[in-house]
Structures are given as structure tokens and as C-alpha cells.
Amino acid sequence: MANPSPRGLLPLLTTPHQGGRSALTCQFRCGNACSHDIPNTSENRYFGEIVTEALSRRGALRTAALGALAVGVGGGALTATATPAAADRGHGGWGQGSLRFTPVAPNTDDKLTVPDGYESAPVVRWGDPVLPDAPAFDFDDQTAEAQAKQFGYNCDFVAFFPLGADRALLWVNHEYSDEALMFRGYTDGTAATEEQIKIALAAHGGSVVELERAGRSGRWKLVTRGRRRYNRRITAQTPMRFSGPAAGGDLLKTAADPRGLRPIGMLNNCAGGTTPWGTVLTAEENFNQYFVGGNGVPEAQKQYLTRYGVSTTTAIPSGSRRFDRVEERFDLAKHPNEINRFGWIVEIDPTDPDATPIKRTALGRFAHEAATTSLTRDGRLVAYMGDDSRFEYVYKFVSKDRYIPGFDRHNRGLLDEGTLYVAKFTGDSPKEEIDGSGKAPKDGRFDGSGEWIPLVSGDKSYVQGMSAEEVLVYTRVAADKVGATKMDRPEDVERNPVNGAIYVALTNNSNRTPAQADEANPRAANKHGHVLEITERRNDAGARTFAWSLALVCGDPNDPATYFAGFDKSKVSPISCPDNVAFDREGNLWISTDGNALGKNDGLFVMPVSGRDRGHLRQFLTVPVGAETCGPLITRDDKSVFVAVQHPGETDGATPDAPSSHWPDGGESQPRPSVAVVWHTRGRNIGS
Template sequence: MSGLPIHGGRSAMTCRYRCGNACAHAAPNGSGNPYFGDLVASRRTLFRAGAAGALVLGAGGAPGPAGAAPAGGTGSAGGALTFSPVPPNVLDRVLVPAGYESAVVIRWGDPILPDAPALDVHRQTPRRQERQFGFNNDFLGVLPLGRDRALLVANHEYTNEELMFPGFTSLEAMTVAQVEVAMAAHGMSVVEIERAGRSGRWRPVRGRRPYNRRLTMLSTPFRFDGPAAGSAWLRTAADPAGRTAIGTLNNCAGGVTPWGTVLSGEENVNQYFVGGDAAPEALKPRLARYGFPVATRFPEDSRRWERAQERFDLARHPNEAHRFGWIVEVDPYDPGSVPRKHTAMGRFKHEGANVIVSRRGNVAAYMGDDERFEYLYKFVSAGRYRPGDRRHNLSLLSAGTLYVARLTGDSPPSEIDGTGTLPSDRAFDGTGRWIPLASGNRSFVPGMTVEEVLTFTRQAGDAAGATRMDRPEDVQPSPRTGKIYAALTNNVERGIGGRPDVDEANPRRENRHGQVLEIAEDHGDHTGETFTWSLPIVCGDPDDPNTYFAGYDKSAVSPISCPDNVAFDAAGNLWLATDGNALGSNDGLFATPVEGPERGHLRQFLTVPPGAETCGPFLTGDGRSVFVAVQHPGEVDGATLDSPASRWPDGDFAKPAVTVVWRPDGGRVGS
């Protein structure tokens, strides 16, 4: 949109390739849902314990991703953060604290399947790329595979052809073979890795590895399950049954389940399609709600994949759009298995999904819809988790109840003035309710069938009156306390040009730096429908009086901008990865305790090269390693493969890569 700043500190190049210039277009959410201020009810006294973080919750059952540590156990409680923070910088390297080392685990183009060649940018073919590690690694999961071995699972979110192909001029000028290379570079990789000696360093296992696998947009089948599988909205000429999709697209964050599978979120899928102007008229409002351009045949931001596969032309195959935007579940332990797209979990621009087992045994998955003014969601399984019964647990995400969040602040609207100044009760906090949208084959949204609720979940959230948030991205439960933490990355449109104004959970106009939301389910019940919430961190420069770090002394806090991914170590410390630092520094990884006297003492653990986004992260349960995905290094305006803005990691041109950080003395990372 003209005159608006781009997302945080992102380059225009990143905005172009990562999300199809989403911030340059009007936000798809045009609903009239009420603001927090319209819903406010003063309840300070009643809810103060929960908002202040004094409410003690159970651990919520099985641990989340930090408990799925490779070859190292689950670690022990305790472990105060003791590392010296790294300073903000623009260095072309991964900078880690004193006393730590880092190394690349795997990079774009590294061979992972038998007979795959090494990367040669002058000889790229679709077959080569389908056998090599893909581009722009985002989410990372590390799952145990015996002593000192593990399976690394990585998402490959998107491609930047300017940084992939020598002599690149434009997307329109690409050959069909180059388009197919880009399609093959999307998807996911499964790679067997091993510990290097007794250190915290990891590397790929050499030779033929039976678990290694690529899932790509070119040819990998995915099976739909759940209530919307087979519905009219998913049927196409190539798949008249509506039960099998080819490929997974724009995979952003994800999670590791307690039964040892990986969840992956399909996000900005709209940018890959053309022909929206010729889609059926009745379908156009639903396409537009997901950001698909419906006024032109060839959108300026399209990748023009229809030249390689006509299914990306909505004029011919309008339902193909509905086959992406789901949560995908992949079993890395079974390389012959067909991954699934879970329709019961709803369709939107999924950042990811993270799972916790409730006290009752049902599984709760928390999800964010990553766009301005979109919603937070929760899915609760109908079945219950059975330890050791993997076959049963693999069915848990196929049936259950999908909810959307409505939040209410507890301060008078006049005290939320748009600057980020704390209200008189000294906290941004309040209460909330999970509103059911669908359960099994029942819809709770008048006028929408269950298939429509699950396929057009954004419109179901509109109808339910959900709260419009500042780009809810990664959402993850703490495996120690059961509280839920969501990264709200930013929203430069908040409160300007007639767009939704501030409220207590989104308290700043033209929000460039974002905030972190903490949710405490009432009575520690992850299957329940009520909760309390607060903002423990309002991001930005600590010298800015309108930032907040849980009341901690801001002179000791690192500056942070645009939180994106969330993780926990075995001691319960919160780790935050950033995307689009608007403070002039490279993006990085940060950590803070969320309980006790050090709550809010945020420190920067590492920085990534210029133009890169910090993704992952994954902390092993033994505490000895942290894996970080360095996505789109050198993605700086004007850069090309021939004229790179970064030469990390090999000194020639920028390559997305996974890196691991450890302490040479064998100690726990961070503490």
C-alpha cells in the first residue's frame, strides 16, 4: 500500500519473495470485529493473579519440542541464563557469545539423497534439486535416532531466484526448467545427522541413509484427512476425489509432536497463483480473504508457476488454491509414509503449530495466522494421547474442535493511548475466550457448513468476532508451566488510515517492533474455553520509554525487534528469534526467563548475517546444542548471486543454511 513502511526492517526484496509484498496490499481482513476497547470490562481485582504471572499451571503432560532432544535426554530443571549478550551489529557472520562456537550443519544444495551431486549453480536441474537440501530453511525439528544420531527436519519456505541463478533478470524470463528447480527447492528435507565426537556440534551422516528424504512441490503426494477431506472445495480435475494434493507450499514454522512427528505450516500460498480475475464470481470474495488477487490475470507479485504446471492458474483450476494453507504432518521415521494435511485444524496462513498434552490427555495445538489483523487459533483433539501407542497417536490431529481467540483488556480504553505507555495498573493484560468454530462434523458458525468453516477458516473467525492481532506468528506452550507464548511480530498499519485502532493486546499505533503475548489457560486446562493473558514483552529499544520487559531493569536488556519464532530450553527459558529487525541491526536469537526474579531479563544470544532472518530455533533437551536456520542471508535490495550482499557461509555467495551453536567445554547452552 502506497506510503506505508515495509515490514519491520525487511528489504523490499524479502517482501517480494517471502510473502508476495503482502504489506503493499490492503490487509485481507475487512471484518468489523470489535476492538478490545469495545469489549472492555474492568476486572482488575478478579484477574490480577493470572495477569501478573502468579497463577501456577501444571506442566500440561508430555513435553513439547525441547523434550524431543537427540541422544541427550530431556535435561534437568534449573539453569539460569549466564551468557554475555552479543551486541547489535551488521557483521557478515553468525556472531555468538564468548565461550561458544558455531558451525554449519547443512546448506542449500548439499546432497542428501543417493547419487545427488554437489551444488553447481551453473548446472541446476529439477532432478538435482529434488535430491539436494532445499532453499531458505525455516522451521527446524531434531528428533532422536539412537545414541548420538538424530533426524533433522527442515522447512524450505520460499525461493529467491535472484540469489539462486547466475545472470537472473526477471521471473518472467525464467525458463520452465528454472521454474521447476524453484518448485523443487520448496518443501521439506529430512536428513540424518550425527554428533561430532562428544561435543555439541552436529553434521550430516555420510553415505546412503535410509531416512533421508525430500518433499517438494513437483511430485510429492500429500493426503487430506479430517472432515473437509473429499469435500467439493478440494476437488480438482487432477484429483476429482479431493483427497490427494501434490506438494506442500511456503512452509514456515512448525512443531514436533510428543509421538515423534513434525508439523509444518503452509503460509503465504496466494503469491504462487494467477488467473484470479477469471475465477468463479461467487468464489472471488473467499479468494480475496486469503490475499489471492482477483482483479487481474497476472498479478505483479506472482511467481508464474502456471508455465510449468497449469494447476496454478485459477481461471482453469480455482479449487487448487484451497489445497494449500493447511497444517502438514510428516513422519520422519517412516520415509515411505504419505504425509497428511489436517483439515480439522483449519486453513489460513499458518505460521506453524505446537502441541501440548492436556491434563485430560487430549492434545491441544496452538496456531497463529501470520498477517496483519489476523487471529489466534487452538485445536483440541477428540481422542486422547496414549504414551507408547504411536499408531493411535498418529490419528489425534484428524478429529477435534477448532477454536478462535477473543481477547478483552481490563483497562479503560482511555488508558490505551497508542504510544505503548502502560495503563494505570502497570500491565497490558486481561481475559479471553476460545470460541468454537467446528467440532467433528458440526459447525458452530451460522450459515457455514463444517467443510466451509475448515476451508475458509478466516471467514469463520470473522463471523465469530475474533480479535484482530498484530501478525500472530509462532505460538508455543511452555513444557514446564503450560503457559502459551505467541510472537506478535509487528503491524505498521495499526491505527492509521482508518484501519483498526489500538487495544490492550496491540497497544501501539504503527507498530514496527511487535510484542510477546502470554496466555494462561484457566485452571491449567488446555481443553477449556477461558484464559487470562498479558504482554510480558513489548519490543523495541530499551531506551524507548514505551517498551516493556516484564518490569525488569531495562538498562540490562538487549534491544529486540520483530519477534517471530518461539522455543523453550529444558530449564523453561523462553528463546525468541527475530525477522525484520527495525532497529538497524542484523536479526538474532534472544533468551529470557519467564518466571522468577529474572523474568524479562532479555539477552541477545547470536546474530545472523545481513539480510538474513533467524529461524528455528531448536534447543536439544540435553542443553548442549541449539540449532538455528539462517534463512535468506544476503537478501538485500540490489543483491544477486553474481553480486552478493553476503558471502556467508562459504565466502563465495550467500546460501541459506542450518547452523549449530555449542559450548566447547560441554556445558549447557545459555547457562
């Protein structure tokens, strides 16, 4: 049973705050989304407006057993370490042991700081050669041709695929480009050279690189010699294909692709996941910012563009990268359906450099964050997903057919047929007890029950007035119509491989008003975010109902508006803006942060979710100045932790001529987004 939620007060945060992000980050990562009107203007009820459900139902759900869960066992030669098999438990200490390290103190240092007894090193940096014929990186002599063969810009989600004890493949997302830090003298997309725009297009996407272990340690290095036959770059110009119910539909057809089957490239890939058969699921997020000409689309389409954060009153939004200057498809006035070809989960096979990436339409279209897979009790595949924007939703997809270990041809069709659901949460307290002041309800805890509402299954729509194709292409609109619950920026959604609970990172939402507060989002002007814990009925990923509670309410532990699962707050580390989450072999929750609103660098934290140390959150590392902590990934043997250090030096006023960070190369070098690895100097498990 989950521990009770906080007792006492959570004071109202009254000052609007955009968190700890710089203006550069806001502009290039999401197109200044927080300064624009909120896309979700639906009148869905908030928790406080929902009639209290029977306590007996909530009690029954909360006592569901937290048994073992079978997750992603690769049927082929390769399985991502992020999805350990249930069969491994009992042979490597699952659920046993404890965390023993001295927490890193919050700081503003321009380095990657790790605990005593640990070391860190960059593994691969922006511009490092990926393909064998790639040239060495030269900051002042970049070309699009070179960038398409080199490691891309801002790295985010990482996945690790062992090729044996000492070799592995690493997949890395390249979320977005920051031209103001990539090019000297850059002002905007209109004044940029065409070559700079082409470089930016090539810097998006993802990379597959081959790694080798350094001796017998937990350190891994980039393989720089030999054929490197798996290495690959995916960019915004890589040919792809659609699959699933919406493929070939009218909403995906363009002049260049009249059949609606062959999209080009992927954009703004943030988090992701892996499959039991050893492929990557990478999530397209803030794709809306790359398009111009929204004012020139057909009138009937404008409501959908607005719902996805695209201006329909301005031809060229402020800060636009102007990709349309080199590729006309980014002008919606000329190609109104091109934007519908982005915002999907993309499946990529890291072991086949020639395989065409697949955009899986059955998983819906929104600002995707994560695609964490698991299995139901009867063996069907499940993918949990978040929509990373203010007042957006939490989703899951459940396949129609069952996963069959080793039957690769069958398994690769599982993501094309199934049911897409959206979450509706219900608090168990009366409306007047949830007022946004942070005062806990009379039962002393923020918790309740919920249900997964079906949106679409194959060609069958469950949403009145919308076809199946419309539900999949305009998923946000469909979720509005069925009354899904508005959340505080749902980012990563991960299932714990030990206890089976689902953890949702809710990064922040400074726009929530007291009237909009609810039990799962209890703070108005929520600038620090929180983590929500879901226990599905019978601990079955295929269940339609669940119980939920707050596991962590972030911020300064000295602030009464924080909660650490009931643990003594004098012994925990401060944390702000949870972003991505991961788990080690013991089921401890690892949390990376994005936009620390406490005035310190972002970092990586770990917190037990069961036992007497539940809620004992400690900071494991901090990233350099201006950077965000992405990933994270703990290898299956618990000997290494990978973090993607995204946008180091992305601070207000920084330029290539006046950089605010010199990480990772030091001296007077330019900052370079990089993936780093951390390991214990004596070969011990991470955190122990």
C-alpha cells in the same frame, strides 16, 4: 502469577514502516503482502471497544496455578526433542540454574556471531546432497532433477529426532525460493526459463537428513556416507493426501483429483511442530502468492480469494513466479479449487521415507504459523497455531479422544477429530485509556482475560451460515464472523514445558492505527512487535478461558515504548520483530527475530520468564547480513542450539553477480541458506 505489564508511556510510532526487510524478501517470501490492501476488512471489535469484564474474574484467572505440564512423550522409538516430557523434570535440572554468558553486541557483520566460549558451524546448506544419488551442488549448473535430491532453499522450522546418543534426524522446512539470488540474470517469472521454474518448485518443501555427533561435543555433522535410509526430500510436487472432516469435500475437488483426496505438494512452509508419536507438523503459510488467474474464478469465490490475499482483478500479479507456465494447476481461472488445497498443517513421518504426507483439515486453513502440541489435563491432544498476517488470529485445536502412549494407530487419528477454536481477548481497561499513544491504562499494565471460541467440531459448525467444510476451508472468514481479536501478525505460538504458559510472538504491524490500538496490541504503527503471555484456566490446555499479559514489548530499551517484563532496561539487549520462540530445560524463553527494524542483523535472544531475572533479555547470537533467524531448537540435553539461517544476503540490490553476503563458505562464494549448530567449547549447557 505473571508480572504486571508496563507502567508509563509507550509513545505512538507515527511513520508507516515495513520493518527491516529488504524489497527482495518482501517480494519472494510473501508476495509484497504489506504493499497490498489488508485482507481482513471485518468489523470485529478491538479491545478498546469491548466492555470491561469483572475484575474479580480476571483476578481469579491470573491466580491460576502454574504447575507442571505433561507434553509430548513419544509412544514409539522416536520423540522430537522440542517436546520434553514432564517425567524428565527433576532429573536434569528443570527450573534450576541460571543463564551466564556475555551478550553478543548488535552488529552488521557477515557472519554468525556467538558469545565467548561458544563455536558454531553450518550443518547443511542449500544444495548439499540429501539423497545418496544426488550430485554435488553447482550454482551455475543447477537442474530440477538435482534440486529434488538436494537440500532445498530458504530453511525455516527445524525439528530434532534422536536416534540414540550420537545419531539423530533433522527435519527442516524450505519456506520459499528467491530466484533473483538463485539464478544469474533473473528478472521475473515470465522471462524465466521453464527449468528455472521447475528448480524453484523443487526447492520448496522440506528435508529429512541424518546427523551424527562430533565426538562428545555439542556439534553435529551431516552424515555423508552409507545408505542414509531416512534421508528424504519433500517438494511442491510430492503426492500427499487429505484427512479429516473436509477431505473429499467439494471445495477440495479438482479436475485432476475429482475425489478431493490427493493434493500435490506443499508450499511456503514456515514454522511447525512435532507430535508425541514422533512426527513433524509443518505449516503452509503464504501460499496465496503462487497463483495467477484470480480474476477469472467464479464470482462467488472471489470474496474468499480476497480474504486470503489473492488478487481478483489481475490475471498475473506483479512479481509472480509463474509456476502456471510449467503446471497449469496454478492458474485459478482454469482450476479455481487448486488454491484450497494449500494452507494446511501437513504431518510427515521422518522415520518412514515412503510414508505419504497428510494434510490435516481439522486444523483449519489459513497462513499457518506453528502447530505446537501439548496435552490437556485429561490427556487430549492440543495444537496451538498462529495466522501470520496483519490483523489475523490465534487458534488452537483440541482433539476429541485422548492420547494413549504407545498406541500409535490410535494416536495418529487424533488430529482428524476434535474442536477448532479461535482466541478472543478482552482488555480490563476502559476504551478511553487505550488510545494508541502507548500511554498505559490507569491500572498501569496491559493485561486482561480471554476465551477460546469454538468454530467447528467434526461435521458440526458453530458459525452461523457456514457449513463445517466451509469453516475448515475458509477459516479466516469463520473467525471474522465470531468476532475473534485481530492481532499484530501472530507468528509462533508455543507452550512453556516448565510453567505451562503459552507465548505468542507478534512480529509487527505498521498498519495499526491509533483507533485500532488495544491492550494486547498497544502501539499504533507497531514496527518492532511484542510477545504475549497466556495463562489458561487451571493451567489446562483444554480450558476455554484464560488470562493474558504482555511479557515483552520490543524495540530499543532506551525508547519508553518498550517493556522487558519490568526488568531494568539498562541491562537488556535491544530486540525487534520476534518471530519464532523455543524453550530450554529451565523454561527460559528463546526468541529469534525476522526483519530487525533497528538497523542491525537479526539474531537469537533468551529471556527468563520467572524469578528475579524475568525480563532480563540478552542476545545470544547474530546471523549474517540480510539473513533471518529461524528455528530455533535447543536439544533435550541443552548441549546444542540449531538455527536456520534463512536468506543470507537478501538485501536490496543484491544479485549473484554482486552478492551482499558470502556466508557460510566465505571468500567470493554465493550465499547459501543453511542450518547451523552452536555449542559450548567446554561442553557446558547452552547459555550457561
